[in-house]
Amino acid sequence: MKWFLSLAIACAGAMIFFAAIQAPQSGTKGFGRGEQLTYRAKFGWFTVGSGTTTIDKSLYQVNRRPCFRVEGAGETASWVSIIAPVKDVFGAYLDTASLSTQSAYRKIEEGNYRLDEVTTFDHERRKVEVKVRSKTTGEYENPKQYDIPES
Numbered sequence: 001m002k003w004f005l006s007l008a009i010a011c012a013g014a015m016i017f018f019a020a021i022q023a024p025q026s027g028t029k030g031f032g033r034g035e036q037l038t039y040r041a042k043f044g045w046f047t048v049g050s051g052t053t054t055i056d057k058s059l060y061q062v063n064r065r066p067c068f069r070v071e072g073a074g075e076t077a078s079w080v081s082i083i084a085p086v087k088d089v090f091g092a093y094l095d096t097a098s099l100s101t102q103s104a105y106r107k108i109e110e111g112n113y114r115l116d117e118v119t120t121f122d123h124e125r126r127k128v129e130v131k132v133r134s135k136t137t138g139e140y141e142n143p144k145q146y147d148i149p150e151s
Helices: 002-022
Strands: 036-043 046-055 060-062 065-076 086-095 101-110 113-122 127-132 144-147
Touching: 065 101
Parallel strands: none
Antiparallel strands: 036 046, 046 065, 060 065, 065 086, 086 101, 101 113, 113 127, 127 144
């Protein structure tokens, strides 16, 4: 019985391996400028929120590199916002050649909690700078510097 199970696993592994080798390539990219995906968050039959992921049509210069801007936004439905309001935006500027993140941001509004943060990456120096907007002055506070660990 053990040899049959071993043989079945080996055959399945071989089939997956050869299927992966012979899989046709579509020649298309994973995403394109101007693309947008829309989501609905549901709880049973009720829509409790919505979200979008957008790739901007324009290119941006960040760290002297052409970048895509990818943004995800989500919020609760109006009737849910009475109890638990959420309106969040997360975004990143991705290098068009390497798809490495050059800058990222998040604007979070969840109930009374607020956070507005911008993160800038310097991949050559292996540093990252994080700035958080003050809730009292509305200005970005002094940035904090961190090292990017080796991967």
